[in-house]
Amino acid sequence: MSSGGRGYIDEDDVRVRARGGSRPRTRKRPKHENASRGFVIAVDRGRYRCLVDGQPIVAMKARELGRGSIVVGDQVALVGDLSGRPDTLARVVRVEERRSVLRRTADDTDPVERIIVANADQLVIVCALADPQPQPRFIDRCLVAAYDAGLEPLLCLTKSDLTAPDDILEIYSSLDLPYVVTSIDGDLDEIRSYLTGRTSVLVGSSGVGKSTLVNRLLPDAERAVGHVNPVTGRGRHTSTSAVALPIDGGWIIDTPGVRSFGLAHVSPDDVVAGFPDMDEAVVECPPGCTHTDGTPDCALDRWLAEGRLDPARVMSLRRLLSSREGDDSASQPA
Ligand SMILES: Nc1nc2c(ncn2[C@@H]2O[C@H](COP(=O)(O)OP(=O)(O)OP(=O)(O)O)[C@@H](O)[C@H]2O)c(=O)[nH]1
C-alpha cells in the first residue's frame, strides 16, 4: 500500500464507475494538508472506526464529503480529535482512491446498490462440505462477484471431517480455483498462508463454520461470541456491517450481513474477464451477446465445434453467466 507521495483525491472521484448524474461543483475544497491517514475497520450507523498509527479512533463523515460512501477497507484522511478517548469524534475528510470495490446490486432486501468492502485482494468463499450441503450456485455467484471486483477467489471447504471434498472439487476443476480444505480440529496452516499479508473478504452461508474458522484463526478477536459491536462496544443487535480483523500482516474482513450477492450490475463481459482463454473467441460474438447456452451466433459455440476451446471451461463460464440471473435469495437457504 502506498503512503505519503500520492495526493488524496476528491470524493467525486471515489466511486470507481460513477453512474450518471452531475454534481454541482462550487469552489475548491480545503485541502486538509495536515490530515492523518486512517484505515476503516468497522462501520456502524454513521460512525467509522479507524486505525490511525495502529490506534483505534471513532470518526464521523465530514459534511463536505456529501453522500459518498465510506466502507470497511477504505483508506481515509482524518482531522479533528484523534486522541481516541471515549466520546471523542474525529472527522473523515477524504477517501483515498480505491484499489478494488466489492459491490452488490440492489435487491429485495436492500433497494440500493452498495459497495460492501474496499481495497480487498481476495474473496474467501466459505462452503461446508456437509451440514449444510454445499451450494455450487452460491459459489458460482461469489466467483462472479470476485471476477467483477478484481479479487482473487479462494474456495474454503469446511467440515471435511464429515465429507470428502472430491465431488465439489470436481465441479470446479476446470477453473483452476485455489482452494483449502478445513476440518473441525485440523491445522490451519494452509489457509493462514493464503491470508498472510493480504486483505481477504470472507463470505459464506449461515452455518458453514465461518465464525468457527475466524475464532480459531484469531482466538483473541472473540468474534460473534460476545456479539459486541466493534464500533460502539454495545450489543450487536441487527447490525450486519463488515469488520476488518488483523491477521499476519493482512486483514480478514468478515461480512456477517452478506450472505449472497445481487449481481445485476455485472455484465457478461465482466464475467468473461475471469476467463482470459475466451478473450479472443468472444470478440467474434455479435454485439450484446450474452454468451449463454443457445444464444444465436455466440462465437463460443463455433470455437467449441472447431476444438479451439476446452468444453469444460466453456461449460463453467456459461454456468457462471447464468448464475447472474434469477432470484438472488434462491442461493441462500432460509
Ligand atoms: N463437523 C464440523 N462441524 C463444524 C466445523 N466447523 C464448524 N462446525 C460446526 O458448524 C456449526 C456452525 O458453525 P458456525 O461457525 O457458527 O457457522 P457460521 O458460518 O458462522 O454461521 P452463522 O453464525 O450463522 O454465520 C457449529 O455447530 C460448529 O461447531 C467443522 O469443520 N466440522
Ligand SMILES: [Zn+2]
Ligand atoms: Zn457470445
